[in-house]
Amino acid sequence: MSSERRKPYPFDQIEPKWQNIWDERQVFHAVSPGEKGFDPEKPKFYVLDMFPYPSGAGLHVGHPEGYTATDIVARYKRMRGFNVLHPMGWDAFGLPAEQYAIKTGQHPAITTHENVAKFKSQLKRIGFSYDWQREINTTDPGYYKWTQWIFLQIYNSWFNPETNRAEPISTYRGTDPDSVRLAYVADVPVNWCPELGTVLANEEVVDGKSEVGGFPVVRRLMRQWMLRITSYADRLADELTELEWPENIKTLQRDWIGRSSGADVEFIIGWADQNVPGILALEPRETWFEKHNVLVPQPLNVFTTRPDTLYGATFLVLAPEHPFLPILNLPDEWPEGTPDNWKGEDIEARRNPLTAIEAYQRVTSAKSERERKADIEKKTGVFTGAYAINPANNERIPIWIADYVLLGYGTGAVMGVPAHDQRDFDFAKKFGLPIRVVVEPFYYITPRKSGEEIPITNPVNTSFAVELAEEVERQKRLAIRYNPSAPDRAFIDTGVAISSPTQSEIERLSDYCDINGLPTPDAKEKIIDWLEQRARGKRAINYKLRDWLFSRQRYWGEPFPIVWANGKHRGLDETELPVVPPLLDDYKPIGTGEPPLTRSKEWIRYSDKAVRETNTMPQWAGSCWYYLRFCDPHNDQRFVGGETERYWMSGQKPGGVDLYVGGTEHAVLHLLYARFWQKVLFDLGYVSKSEPFQRLVNQGIILGEDNQKMSKSRGNIVNPDDVIDEYGADAFRCYEMFMGPLEQMKPWSTHGVEGVARFLARVWRLLMRENQAGEWELSRKVKDVDATRQQEKLLHATIKKVTADIESLSFNTAISQMMIFVNAFINAETIPLSAMRTFLVLLNPFAPHLTSELWEELYAKFQPDLGDITDQKWPRYDERLLVEEEVEIVIQVNGKVRNRMKMPILATEEEMKAAARTNPRIQQLTSGRTIRKVIVVPRKLVNIVV
């Protein structure tokens, strides 16, 4: 009676045994074209995990969830005859290793090496079928040499808007190539933390303080490397369509890119004193300027998605920092009758527009991001004293500055249309600006004094008929309460243009664009055409996406392959790669914003005249192309060999990796960046595919047993090593998959692991028994006999279900089916060998160790020439064996189940009807009632409607 719990089966022996065999024989090595043993007949399958950052903490149970899923697919696809590429590597540049180096002075490469060893041994314990010959590490000079090389390709190219793709910089015909490179240097605002002496990523800043240490973070202009990802905004958004990605990830990327189309509309500056005639001209403004021989003043551009509301623009708002302000020709005094609250909150500064603007700018720039966001409800702003001319109706409208307009988006200026934009509405209400309704809902209810409600419909005449018909229906259902003469909020939906222009404008203007009665989409088109014809505006598209800030002031990252001479940068030659960072005594940031690499004076000095770039690349760089390197990890001539790349990334669809599994957290970072690099490399002809990942699946987060996120502080972290010690790797794998749908968030349950472990133990005991000496031997029940009809049917149903479920990644139901299978055999007197052999193959991707061992037991005794289980073909099912002779037919009355009956599978509809009607219970229920209808679903049910 030992204190140690007896293992239900000897997984502690068989698991290491098979892992060693796989290792020694290199069973899972993927053979590339040109390599010995390559079989061109085999189709390829590339199944990829998001490679981990090897942290000191080791694996947690979340990592292996996705890894197990891909491993099952990889093992399954191999048995289906595919040449499977299933690699693993390490995304090992990053802050923790660097922080550790700062503390200890030990080179980050050493900690990285230790962590990698730990991760690798943990992964091997789970029995993943990775091709370890293809292991890569982003911090390996042999790897980052090519990261630097790709950077040089990006640096040495530009985006040709005419061809809509990247081209070598040599094809650029302009005077300043540096202004169009895809990698460029610019002064940009960054999150600078003086205390930590480094810039921080947005994610590392919480409430205006550093996530680590809680030190204040300020925005500061710094010279940085940028990648021109915005050039690819359209393609990154459009080419999502063909990818088999979760819809929410696509939406996230589209939202992040944030494309909106509309128009840039030109407003010209009007003068405050109105001493220039023609502002309210009866003629087109261009004609007026020409006639009076006056230069057309520089226009002020505003971007709008709703040019159809131009007649409702009653003011203009610029961002407080807008560069146009100094040339706005600000008046020295407030125009007559300017209300006090238009002059800003600072009493002192109200003397004149200039002082008021300066005061406002001071207040806004002092506000943190946080404060700006907190004040979202309260609109603030200052009238500039200047006016602009609305190009649609020549009306003079006031120009304001307000912090609700952002300099970074569009033109940094908006037209205020309070009736149709909620922010403009709030602003207008606060400052008493006019609100002019120019769009009405298709259908609405007007509140009237008497309380009666009058529905109004407008005719729809549009080229967007289908979409609009739906919108009209929607508005009809909603029956919007709306009062055009005194709106209580902005109406921001589509509708019908009204008062555009108004009757008095029609009478006053010699040239106008009439969009009255047009539904919004048509009105937009018409007015943009009108503006374009008069050069007062043009179609425009804007993006939320910003260029990618690509440099960091850190040590543990790829150095840039760039040198500086005479204030100019230039790329190194390919032969000078890799640029290896110097060894340092002190890895700490310097504090001034100078990267730590500047400490090494010898390293910086490139030649008498040139110095090296000392920034490093961000963590994302290595992961932008690692999936390509896996195709050809040891190539020292090229980042990836042409033939191998074309082979492993091949396929009908745009993406080369057939299945990519990882967490949602990378939805807009890694997954967008990698697509961007792939497209650049594709444009330059280095790779064969325009997209990296064809099918993407996000595994859900695994919560702790208490249904909370796993965290050290909650103490609910589950360590895979403990689970494997207790229940074995196969049980661990199967439980990870049995928990629920892969993509769903779900809690860990120790009892659940036990259940799955019991299932595997039953599989073991199905074939093995313990003899008197306490040794396991093949059960005598296992005989080379035919399976019964019932067993055969169940076996084929199981083949069918497991196959379909692996294809759809529904691993939980595949395991359920295998449990059903085993439960049916557990008490059988004889266990037919052939059925077991097939079953073991089905279970092999899930529980590779157990099935390998059992296979060996069977093979040793019965079929010594069969080879290992990993060499077997995936079984096929026979549809004919699945067919029942008799099925249970449900009889419903009015859709409610009232009785059941057995019927032959081939029973005709008439036979089923007749049987149902003559069923005594049904007769009882339907007696005295007329049968109005009988619905028959073959093999399923009869529904009698009375």
Place this chain on the structure above:
RNA sequence: GCCGAUGUGGCGGAAUGGUAGACGCAACGGACUUAAAAUCCGUUGGGCUGUAUAGGCCCGUGCCGGUUCGAGUCCGGCCAUCGGCACCA
């Protein structure tokens, strides 16, 4: 506020518009055992009825409504939870 996802027993979860709750866990009962563990068998959505261990009836997939012979599934509206974005003109 906007966008997206999700809502089914005590729990994790199954269900091409056609028998809701497969499979597993937990719980309860039984067999084996001196005993326990392990294993095996059985019961298990709620309520009513019945007891001839049969059987029958009603309710039930977040809430309200609709389409349909029939809705967890489709449509409309609402609520809740989670995730993302957040003054993007």
